Ligand SMILES: Nc1ncnc2c1ncn2[C@@H]1O[C@H](COP(=O)(O)OP(=O)(O)OP(=O)(O)O)[C@@H](O)[C@H]1O
């Protein structure tokens with residue numbers, strides 16, 4: 001896998017399973033590795049159930065991995081004491097798809113935004129000062145501090161969620177489908193806000209989305225996930241211009257192309273994603289891939305470097321290049 005000189009976040013061979021229905025074992029994440037450099041946005045993209053949220057939650061230690069290692073700012077997270085981990089957790093925050101459902105409806109905006117500070121033991125005066133600083137930063141009027149979450153639109157609630165995530169001045173934020181529940185017109189505003197905050201504070205993002213259109217403007221690099229694995233990763237421009245994995249091409253079928261020559265497989269035409277409790281043998285995409293050959297059912301393809309920071313896992317990369 002491609003390495004970054006001094007990544008803020010380093011994940012190696014992360015894996016996580018869950019108990020599923022009927023005693024089956026659900027493979028949520030099956031060995032993913034990546035680096036995220038300070039100040040960049042790695043977009044993690046794939047269909048529902050492919051393991052994006054589980055990956056993001058492992059990074060911020062809300063879900064314990066079954067296997068693999070993680071380092072944050074050069075510190076191996078497995079070796080930290082509980083106190084050190086608590087300190088580190090403040091430097092990593094999460095933004096959710098629907099912040100409204102995570103908010104306590106009886107807390108006003110000021111209390112909601114200050115809650116991470118209160119839990120971390122900051123004095124009330126410092127909490128109030130930080131809230132006053134944060135509201136304009138996320139584009140909310142000062143008088144909103146006393147109002148309650150149900151009085152706001154989805155876009156405004158996401159601004160409250162962003163302010164709350166920023167309260168403890170984190171370095172790293174996992175943005176888990178932060179605009180998927182919003183109207184298209186509002187999506188762009190929230191994405192612009194996240195981009196502006198990143199520039200201003202040097203933030204590093206893992207930006208999770210099922211939609212390659214959404215990440216086009218925010219991503220520095222993109223990792224495409226399928227059934228618990230990364231199947232292709234590339235700098236943004238290379239991923240959109242020369243997608244190499246058949247699954248990436250299928251995902252891109254919904255995105256207007258600048259390169260009509262690239263062979264596309266429409267996602268709508270290739271059937272449903274396999275179940276995470278019955279991962280197909282060999283290449284896990286073979287049950288849907290129009291290019292599958294006998295080898296694909298037997299041998300699991302490894303990520304192979306095909307360009308600067310561009311890797312894909314497919315046996316037929318050379319034949320399908322055009
Ligand atoms: N706590 C859990 N218990 C059991 N199974 C789980 C749990 N969390 C996730 N899973 C399963 O793990 C797989 C990956 O889930 P995950 O939520 O990480 O996917 P996702 O890519 O974020 O999907 P979505 O786009 O729908 O949010 C799914 O099959 C899911 O049902």
Ligand code: SF4
Nearest residue numbers: 283286289296314315
């Ligand atoms: S390895 Fe085979 S099945 Fe998998 S994506 Fe490549 S061609 Fe398709």
Ligand SMILES: [Mg+2]
Nearest residue numbers: 052053054176
């Ligand atoms: Mg998810």
